[in-house]
Amino acid sequence: MTCARRAHLAFMSNPSSRVGTVYLVGAGPGDPDLLTLRAARLVMNARVLVHDGLVDPAILAMAHRDCRMISVAKQRSRHTLQQNEINALLVREALAGNDVVRLKGGDPFVFGRGGEEAEDCLAAGVPVQVVPGVSAAMGAAASAMIPLTHRDAASIVTFVAGQCKGLTEQNWAGLAGVGRTLVIYMGVATAEAIAEKLMADGLAPTMPVAVIENASRPQMRVLRGSLAGLGTVVSANRVKSPALIVIGDVAGRGDMMELQQVVEAVK
Secondary structure, eight states, rough: OOOOOOOOOHHSSSOOOOOOOOEEEBBBSSSSSGHHHHHHHHHOOOOOEEEEESSSSHTTTTTTTTTTEEEEEEEEEEEOOHHHHHHHHHHHHHTTTTOOOEESSBBTTTOOOOOHHHHHHHHHTTOOEEOOOHHHHHHHHHHHOOOSBBTTEEEEEEEEEEETTTTTGOOOOOOOOOEEEEEESSSSSTTHHHHHHHEEETTOOOEEEEEEEESSSTEEEEEEEEGGGGHHHHHHOOOOEEEEEEESGGGOOOOOHHHHHHHHHHH
């Protein structure tokens, strides 16, 4: 029996007069200005806010001083709460009559486990509303001025998770190469293995790559190199999460970023 199911059964034995709503809200890549208007309103009016560790502190600072904030931050191999416990927390708070803002980096339905949380909430009779956010991939690429699609370089974009069980057994053949862009979430810790995997699948060692750390934030870094040197780029620069890896010809198109820097320097 899941934690969320137990919370539901406890509620049924002693139901309250009101069931709250769980709002699955995308916080975007980091910059508070990239929140949707609805997301910003929900954060500012929240009384219970459950947030991930990657949500920028500037966004959390927008919450009301009386807001009860609950961190469910996750790190590699170390979680504050397991996912089933997070689901149960959302159900428990809603069944107690509280509206809950569940704030996630990026978009809740793109590697955000929002689908799992929504399913458990709905199964327990808790209404759910989803507020999409600027995905980490879109926000990072835009911040780095890397076009994920380009008429001269790529017409296909694929998102994959680089930190999951059975990485070496997954079939990524055809996901990257000429005319394609591959965006890898959660790939910092496995960058070298990812490069080896893609080269073993036939991708050229010279394929351009870009690592985007802290996208849209003041401390953002864009590190460029080749696929063969991806592991070295990550380790030599001590890249830390949040960071995305972009692989494909578009990653080598640094002309727009350089031009932007020149324009800003002239101002």
